[in-house]
Amino acid sequence: MNFCSDCGQPVRVGIPDDDNRPRHICDHCNTIHYQNPKIVAGTIPVYGDKILLCKRAIEPRHGYWTLPAGFMENHETTADAAWRETWEEAQAKVNIQQLYMLIDTTVISQVYMIFLAELPEPIFSSGPESLEVELFSEDEIPWSELAFPTIEKTLRCYFEDRKKGQFPLHQCDISKEDRDRFYAAEKQAQHLS
């Protein structure tokens, strides 16, 4: 942020009175511009013993597999956002069940909220942001071609919980180290192959 979105004058970075963090401050119109984490809402669409993944047609991570998920919009609920993203990316109409993963990715200030969802019929296709959409059983998951560490974490939790038949809410965070490890492991795999 370089300019005030209210009045168009340059902003400075400083700690306002009664605050303890640097903010973007406009001295011209006396506005403090706050920046806050974004919610990424999505689903695990479950059809029988398979789950639905999308191959990304957009950056970042073009060509990698992901669960349908994306930024929540203003004026919608988290569950509606998860449903909408599943519709937009996989053209699939799911029944949202419960919140299953709450993942804080502090490095990039994103909060992932992934819902368990039932895909009642195997009807889906690629939305504009997907190259392919496919059902995968556990042993078919393309582990080395997953888009994000949050997706790997979610899938590992899911298949583990499925053995136990219990799906409690998982709350975890993906640290900088987790991210570095995820992307390094992938480079390693590409190098070896």
Added chain:
Amino acid sequence: MNFCSDCGQPVRVGIPDDDNRPRHICDHCNTIHYQNPKIVAGTIPVYGDKILLCKRAIEPRHGYWTLPAGFMENHETTADAAWRETWEEAQAKVNIQQLYMLIDTTVISQVYMIFLAELPEPIFSSGPESLEVELFSEDEIPWSELAFPTIEKTLRCYFEDRKKGQFPLHQCDISKEDRDRFYAAEKQAQHLS
């Protein structure tokens, strides 16, 4: 938003290609400025059979009672945000337990995430944003002086669940009608008193 925060030129509102919602668009530097919901993180600090409430020293709702809660900051986890807000508003150090309320307030694009928390010792005081901080048993809760419908909803759920001894995650939304009812009921109460 009137001006581009990147280049300072005026923005226009329009629906970008490959999108279906109006956004703030800067044609000068070709940037689309998205706006997303904000997370409000907080706690129910529980000490024995009492819970801790704060009387707000700031607008909106100056002088009304609330649970300690506030906007999540970049680069922190949701649980850390809830802990920090409890510390800042009530000078209380809690042990965060589980996510308990996930409340979508679509009218104002806020997502409330309230955690159950243990207050191990009755040590607390007013932070800069609170006029008073006090422990309340169920029959002492100032129901007609609560700051927000999300807070009323959370407290009602909590005391009901406490009778059953079970605290499942509650997921709900506060609609425009719920908000109107909440603030109207309060006006009514003031008028009668």
